[in-house]
Amino acid sequence: MLEAVSIIKGALPYLLAGSLITAGIVIGAMALGLVLGLSMAVGQVYGGNALKRALGTYVWFFQGVPILVLLFLFYFGVFHYMGLNLSAVAAVTIVLGMTTAAYQANIFRGAILALPQGQFKAASTLGMSDIQTILTIILPQALRLSIPAWSNEFSIVLKDSALAFVLGAPEIMARAKFVASRTYQHLPIYIIAGLIYFILTWAGVRALAKLEKTVRIPGYSNKGM
Amino acid sequence: MTRQNPILRVENITKSFGGEPILKGVNLSLGKGEIKILIGPSGGGKSTFLQCMNCLISPDSGKYWLEEKPVDITSKKVLYHYRQQVGMIFQDFNLFDHLTALDNVTLALRKVKGMDKKAAARRAMTELSQVGLEDKIRLYPAELSGGQKQRVAIARALAMDPKVLLLDEPTSALDPDLTGEVIDVIRNLAKKGMTMVMATHQISLIRTLADEILFMEAGFVVEQGSPKALLVPGTRSQGFCDKLNSLSGEGPE
Amino acid sequence: MISPFFQELLEALNRGLIMSMALILPSAAGGVLVGIMAGCLRAFGDTFFRKICDTYAAIFRGTPLVVQLFILYFGLPNIGIYLTPYAAAVTGFILCSGAYQSEYVRGALLAIKRNQYLGAQALGLTKFQSIFWIIVPQAMRKALPGCGNEVIYLIKYSSLAYIVTFMELTGEGKTLATEYFRFTEVFAVIGLYYLALVSMAIFVLKKIEKTLHIPGFGKG
Numbered sequence: 001m002l003e004a005v006s007i008i009k010g011a012l013p014y015l016l017a018g019s020l021i022t023a024g025i026v027i028g029a030m031a032l033g034l035v036l037g038l039s040m041a042v043g044q045v046y047g048g049n050a051l052k053r054a055l056g057t058y059v060w061f062f063q064g065v066p067i068l069v070l071l072f073l074f075y076f077g078v079f080h081y082m083g084l085n086l087s088a089v090a091a092v093t094i095v096l097g098m099t100t101a102a103y104q105a106n107i108f109r110g111a112i113l114a115l116p117q118g119q120f121k122a123a124s125t126l127g128m129s130d131i132q133t134i135l136t137i138i139l140p141q142a143l144r145l146s147i148p149a150w151s152n153e154f155s156i157v158l159k160d161s162a163l164a165f166v167l168g169a170p171e172i173m174a175r176a177k178f179v180a181s182r183t184y185q186h187l188p189i190y191i192i193a194g195l196i197y198f199i200l201t202w203a204g205v206r207a208l209a210k211l212e213k214t215v216r217i218p219g220y221s222n223k224g225m
Numbered sequence: 226m227t228r229q230n231p232i233l234r235v236e237n238i239t240k241s242f243g244g245e246p247i248l249k250g251v252n253l254s255l256g257k258g259e260i261k262i263l264i265g266p267s268g269g270g271k272s273t274f275l276q277c278m279n280c281l282i283s284p285d286s287g288k289y290w291l292e293e294k295p296v297d298i299t300s301k302k303v304l305y306h307y308r309q310q311v312g313m314i315f316q317d318f319n320l321f322d323h324l325t326a327l328d329n330v331t332l333a334l335r336k337v338k339g340m341d342k343k344a345a346a347r348r349a350m351t352e353l354s355q356v357g358l359e360d361k362i363r364l365y366p367a368e369l370s371g372g373q374k375q376r377v378a379i380a381r382a383l384a385m386d387p388k389v390l391l392l393d394e395p396t397s398a399l400d401p402d403l404t405g406e407v408i409d410v411i412r413n414l415a416k417k418g419m420t421m422v423m424a425t426h427q428i429s430l431i432r433t434l435a436d437e438i439l440f441m442e443a444g445f446v447v448e449q450g451s452p453k454a455l456l457v458p459g460t461r462s463q464g465f466c467d468k469l470n471s472l473s474g475e476g477p478e
Numbered sequence: 479m480i481s482p483f484f485q486e487l488l489e490a491l492n493r494g495l496i497m498s499m500a501l502i503l504p505s506a507a508g509g510v511l512v513g514i515m516a517g518c519l520r521a522f523g524d525t526f527f528r529k530i531c532d533t534y535a536a537i538f539r540g541t542p543l544v545v546q547l548f549i550l551y552f553g554l555p556n557i558g559i560y561l562t563p564y565a566a567a568v569t570g571f572i573l574c575s576g577a578y579q580s581e582y583v584r585g586a587l588l589a590i591k592r593n594q595y596l597g598a599q600a601l602g603l604t605k606f607q608s609i610f611w612i613i614v615p616q617a618m619r620k621a622l623p624g625c626g627n628e629v630i631y632l633i634k635y636s637s638l639a640y641i642v643t644f645m646e647l648t649g650e651g652k653t654l655a656t657e658y659f660r661f662t663e664v665f666a667v668i669g670l671y672y673l674a675l676v677s678m679a680i681f682v683l684k685k686i687e688k689t690l691h692i693p694g695f696g697k698g
Contacts, residue, residue: 077662118319126333127309162542187553219367
């Protein structure tokens, strides 16, 4: 017991340093997912049929294949095949980003479709172009409506990032595994790792709830969703 | 009337939805300062026609002239420019829900007319005080009453200096006690010579404001003429107004 | 004619597929069962059970599944409990999936308006009858899309069993891919296997939802 405590004490800074890498992966993936997902959602709502079908296929693929398989497929397969020499951290960030993009596209698409049609019409009658309308009227509202679902998506990506160790990215899980295999204190080490993830999830969700409050508009809510 | 020099003219507008014809060839010619009022049973095509007039719904066929110049509505650029000059007021206001009353008015001034922030705010203030809302500019749509929302919507449209204003049943989504404030604003516009096409069920507006009444039914204009000519016993229009009267309890004026 | 490599691949993957099904089916059933029990307790239980179940759900939803599997498979031996890879995987899947399921069940139960219950009481139904005949049939329909989605997640996350050395679809494929160094083809084919599984599950769920559909229910 005492031995376990001293091992944990020694390992904690090492694990916490790993959480910085986890944070980097998650923030990078969420940002990539935001940019890709928003563009795809706009394409899925306002695009032509061919575009809609292509985006639908993308979403179908990334939502249907396990993240573990996607990591292997892209890191050892596709990226390698394309001649990209990516670090494990970069590869994980990109794959998680592409995957969450599919889910985020669905979130944003749902939010755009939940807006009253009159919002677009009203902007059109003022002579605003379609792009201006999407950027200044539709997206600011859709993004606000999306925050709760986006926060949920964040916690999923954070937990998925724990699979990065299979490619050798030195994040929390890889470090926990390393310490555990050297000290044989598997149980306490993995519990500590779990605790770190728990706190990270909690902190992120809290921060996003705060953001939702900050950008909230009086009397306007996502009661329709 | 300035029938020789119409400010806005549309011809032979047709539109079907899912094979169901809603507009079967409607014409309208509007002189400067003229007010035309569309009446008729719901489903008769009034709202579709108004929305076709500035191509919110693109018509299946139809020709457009603004100040006698043909408008090519297939060109997005031309269409955006055309819409700036033809304002529209909706039944359900359609204020931008994420913007304050002031920003609802300034947004298009800045994005479409390219005004700077200050100039846009000044202009918006002028329009908002015209409709009596100078003390509500910081409020969001959800914090305004229906009548106040509609007045912001009118200020928003007027700020763009439209040559024509289309109004689609501007008071029908309002509680009866809130229609008065919106009607007053519309009367004021009429007094100042605003050119308007309005669909409405407000008898008082029909009688007192209309230069011409168009009775629409089943996708056609079936009667057309001045209130004096049309609101006489035996016409469809008079029959329709009688029905409105008995429904609203509003006695003949 | 398919090449010997692909023949070997398909054989291995089909073997893995059976193992995956052996993981997914009991885990899905167990997860739903645990989810319903925990969800009911979280919605209607007394403070003690509610607190326990809330904590359970928070822990399993707040940590990665792979951490849970590592604790079950590598961690428990520290205190003298040894699980086979299969037992560890299924236990982890049931507990994790049950935590998520309980969220949907709880939400659905709480969303049923109180006047439904009052209406039943007014007709003289007992508490149990009211819950069983009025609340549950409505809650089931409300919870179904979320619970179904969770089963689809479970299908995909069953691939994590490979990490605790259980040779299912992903594990079989990974072994072969490493042996022949043909990652793209192998993982693309594995992807198709999972897509087929997920699509089938979605199809079945849609069928169930359609069967249970009540006009106008679930809006607003």
